[in-house]
Amino acid sequence: MLITGVTGQDGGYLAEQLLAAGDEVLGTVRRPAPETFATAGLPQLDGRVKLLGADLLDRASIRRAIAEAEPDEIYHLAAPTFVPDSWEDPTEVVAAIAAGTATVLAAAGALPRACRVLVAASSEIFGDAGVSPQSETAPTRPRSPYGVAKLAAHGLVGALRARHDRFLVSAITFNHESPRRPERFLPRKVTAGVAAIAAGREETLTLGDQAAVRDWSHARDVVAGMVLALRHDEPGDYVLASGTPHTVGELVDAAFAAAGVERHAADGSDRVLVDPRFVRPPEQWPSVGDPSRARDVLGWRPRTSFEQLVAEMVDADLARLGVAAPGAR
Numbered sequence: 001m002l003i004t005g006v007t008g009q010d011g012g013y014l015a016e017q018l019l020a021a022g023d024e025v026l027g028t029v030r031r032p033a034p035e036t037f038a039t040a041g042l043p044q045l046d047g048r049v050k051l052l053g054a055d056l057l058d059r060a061s062i063r064r065a066i067a068e069a070e071p072d073e074i075y076h077l078a079a080p081t082f083v084p085d086s087w088e089d090p091t092e093v094v095a096a097i098a099a100g101t102a103t104v105l106a107a108a109g110a111l112p113r114a115c116r117v118l119v120a121a122s123s124e125i126f127g128d129a130g131v132s133p134q135s136e137t138a139p140t141r142p143r144s145p146y147g148v149a150k151l152a153a154h155g156l157v158g159a160l161r162a163r164h165d166r167f168l169v170s171a172i173t174f175n176h177e178s179p180r181r182p183e184r185f186l187p188r189k190v191t192a193g194v195a196a197i198a199a200g201r202e203e204t205l206t207l208g209d210q211a212a213v214r215d216w217s218h219a220r221d222v223v224a225g226m227v228l229a230l231r232h233d234e235p236g237d238y239v240l241a242s243g244t245p246h247t248v249g250e251l252v253d254a255a256f257a258a259a260g261v262e263r264h265a266a267d268g269s270d271r272v273l274v275d276p277r278f279v280r281p282p283e284q285w286p287s288v289g290d291p292s293r294a295r296d297v298l299g300w301r302p303r304t305s306f307e308q309l310v311a312e313m314v315d316a317d318l319a320r321l322g323v324a325a326p327g328a329r
Helices: 009-020 059-069 090-109 145-164 186-198 219-230 248-259 292-298 306-320
Strands: 002-004 025-029 049-053 073-076 116-122 168-173 205-207 237-240 272-274
Touching: 002 009, 002 059, 009 025, 009 219, 025 059, 049 059, 059 090, 073 090, 073 219, 090 116, 090 145, 116 145, 116 219, 145 168, 145 237, 168 219, 186 205, 186 248, 186 306, 205 248, 219 237, 219 292, 237 292, 248 306
Parallel strands: 002 025, 002 073, 025 049, 073 116, 116 168, 168 237, 205 272
Antiparallel strands: none
């Protein structure tokens, strides 16, 4: 089994699940080194996952890695993941996602025996879909270069699957988080900020729009859905989401509750400050997924509730600060 982007949030959880099932796992990173897994915070994978070098902007390196691995399954997870970056450098982001996916699919198709491939798409393909929640058949009107690139990758999967009768899957993932998520992403910014307040390191947390709605799941549950999708009898596309909307404000409140700290200080002031620069107009079509097909066809359901996810992230952020989580979870 080959995982591209094995040191990312999803790649790490997926590798752990495949190894636990007894699978042989290989993974790609741009530049393998002895300390790769330790640096990525995944020392448990060191010596258990063979690393191969592959850069999404270097087609030859992708072809070499896939030819060397000769996998039965490829989980193509490697990609830029921070949407705002796609506005800073749309050329590189679009090339990495769209052309990189095309190269992976072509290289897999050139293997001597059939290889199943799952490509990680994104809820960003929907954008202003005109409907919410969004299923696999919702209109796709992406609002960022990242979303456009992910839509191209998603479309490639469908086109090649139909033309060449290959086992190709597109996993349309909605927001999924974990303690391994970098702090530049909002949920980790919230849980890390609340943990810092609980630890007495900070007094306030500054955010933007707390009315924004998202559909959050645990990354561990999402990658479990990927495995079910790629090992199903028939290939297809699947929305992997909780199907339950939550506001940023609810995320903040859940984080304070998990940390055992009141959101409002003794003087009644809100510990969460609002920066008007980050407040956006309300979204007409919130990014919420409809996972009915994954539930009905694959038997997949998220096992981790929203509150459990937030508590796990807060506990991890408290531990990073040397503070014990409140009570036993």
